[in-house]
Amino acid sequence: MAESTEARKLVYLVTGGCGFLGEHVVRMLLQREPRLLELRVFDLHLGPWLEELKTGPVQVTAIQGDVTQAHEVTAAVAGAHVVIHTAGLVDVFGRASPETIYEVNVQGTKNVIEACVQTGTRFLVYTSSMEVVGPNIKGHPFYRGNEDTPYEAVHSHPYPCSKAQAERLVLEANGREVHGGLPLVTCALRPTGIYGEGHQIMRDFYHQGLRLGGRLFRAIPASVEHGRVYVGNVAWMHVLVARELEQRAALMGGQVYFCYDESPYKSYEDFNMEFLGPCGLRLVESRLLVPYWLLVLLAALNALLQWLLRPLFLYAPLLNPYTLAVANTTFTVSTDKAQRHFGYVPLFSWEDSRTRTIHWVQTMEGSAR
Numbered sequence: 001m002a003e004s005t006e007a008r009k010l011v012y013l014v015t016g017g018c019g020f021l022g023e024h025v026v027r028m029l030l031q032r033e034p035r036l037l038e039l040r041v042f043d044l045h046l047g048p049w050l051e052e053l054k055t056g057p058v059q060v061t062a063i064q065g066d067v068t069q070a071h072e073v074t075a076a077v078a079g080a081h082v083v084i085h086t087a088g089l090v091d092v093f094g095r096a097s098p099e100t101i102y103e104v105n106v107q108g109t110k111n112v113i114e115a116c117v118q119t120g121t122r123f124l125v126y127t128s129s130m131e132v133v134g135p136n137i138k139g140h141p142f143y144r145g146n147e148d149t150p151y152e153a154v155h156s157h158p159y160p161c162s163k164a165q166a167e168r169l170v171l172e173a174n175g176r177e178v179h180g181g182l183p184l185v186t187c188a189l190r191p192t193g194i195y196g197e198g199h200q201i202m203r204d205f206y207h208q209g210l211r212l213g214g215r216l217f218r219a220i221p222a223s224v225e226h227g228r229v230y231v232g233n234v235a236w237m238h239v240l241v242a243r244e245l246e247q248r249a250a251l252m253g254g255q256v257y258f259c260y261d262e263s264p265y266k267s268y269e270d271f272n273m274e275f276l277g278p279c280g281l282r283l284v285e286s287r288l289l290v291p292y293w294l295l296v297l298l299a300a301l302n303a304l305l306q307w308l309l310r311p312l313f314l315y316a317p318l319l320n321p322y323t324l325a326v327a328n329t330t331f332t333v334s335t336d337k338a339q340r341h342f343g344y345v346p347l348f349s350w351e352d353s354r355t356r357t358i359h360w361v362q363t364m365e366g367s368a369r
């Protein structure tokens with residue numbers, strides 16, 4: 001918990017506060033925001049771990065709620081100084097319908113914005129995504145790009161479409177008058193692929209490897225690079241933006257910032273092996289055995305099976321046409337806009353991020369170690 005002589009006077013609300021990123025944001029706020037008086041954690045599914053946070057100097061208020069329900073959002077936002085909106089349906093595996101993804105990610109964000117306007121909350125930080133930019137449906141690479149790099153951001157999948165619409169709503173809301181007559185100040189953070197303690201997809205890959213006798217099979221060439229960012233650094237960027245938004249409203253209001261750190265550029269699979277390798281898995285060079293056209297066929301077959309089996313049960317494998325296309329398209333960022341605008345420097349080095357993630361995999365339930 002943050003110990004400081006600063007007066008505790010601020011109320012923060014974190015939507016999606018029990019999610020992979022949200023939990024790290026909640027814990028980072030308690031550790032590094034000394035002005036915090038109350039921390040409201042709003043989520044559809046509250047985690048039992050919240051109880052352990054209620055023993056410190058900050059009042060932690062757990063709110064079970066749904067961002068698609070405007071009245072629930074308004075009640076949670078009322079009286080908050082800052083809203084960090086991370087709640088969302090992160091689904092590229094066909095688990096939720098396009099309508100549900102839109103309802104949560106777009107309508108939910110509209111509800112958060114309107115709640116800020118109606119109740120007088122002035123500062124809103126939105127967790128957007130790299131996918132607002134790309135990879136696009138044409139498979140154009142985004143190589144060491146930044147927030148100003150020209151790129152044809154054209155999407156068809158419900159998830160990136162919903163994130164792009166939500167981000168646009170947040171940025172357009174910057175400057176709107178809130179109850180009380182002052183302007184709303186908003187900004188959006190665009191993490192690339194987040195990794196770290198609690199990352200469900202990493203857990204899925206690990207368990208898949210255990211099922212396959214300690215092996216994972218390469219599907220993507222090592223030359224296809226994906227930007228990744230450690231969850232602790234993404235959480236730190238959220239805390240820092242929320243702290244600086246008031247003092248630097250003219251500069252930061254209405255802006256987007258990629259989330260970045262020192263994590264190396266590697267293919268998605270090679271990057272995962274930085275953590276899964278030390279936990280006993282190995283990546284089998286199967287590119288000759290499984291050519292790309294066969295992967296495309298298998299991905300299409302998975303999509304067909306998902307559609308056929310949906311009336312019986314949810315079949316949602318990692319490999320589908322969308323995930324294959326994204327995995328197979330280089331997307332890396334190289335920027336210092338967050339440092340220039342609000343002094344962001346990663347809190348965790350690559351070595352530290354890697355060590356923490358390996359430790360988490362090793363201590364995960366069902367771990368082979």
Ligand SMILES: NC(=O)c1ccc[n+]([C@@H]2O[C@H](COP(=O)([O-])OP(=O)(O)OC[C@H]3O[C@@H](n4cnc5c(N)ncnc54)[C@H](O)[C@@H]3O)[C@@H](O)[C@H]2O)c1
Pocket residue numbers: 015016017018019020021022042043044045065066067068085086087088089090104108127128129130163190191192193194195
């Ligand atoms: N994981 C990544 O690699 C990544 C990368 C870039 C951006 N993001 C964004 O970060 C945010 C958090 O992602 P995550 O990976 O932590 O996902 P997550 O699924 O672990 O967390 C999302 C949280 O939102 C909550 N939620 C979902 N629907 C809700 C609703 N209707 N009302 C209230 N709460 C609801 C969930 O219960 C969950 O706790 C999302 O907005 C996502 O788009 C994630």
Ligand SMILES: CC(C)[C@@H](O)CC[C@@H](C)[C@H]1CC[C@H]2[C@@H]3[C@H](O)C=C4C[C@@H](O)CC[C@]4(C)[C@H]3CC[C@]12C
Pocket residue numbers: 090092128129130131192193194201219220226268269318319320322323324326327
């Ligand atoms: C089965 C193989 C082809 C395997 O390599 C597939 C990997 C695939 C599941 C992931 C590859 C890229 C990931 C996405 C990327 O990291 C960025 C994202 C944006 C974020 O907002 C949500 C998660 C994601 C879409 C992420 C999802 C998993 C991948 C598609």
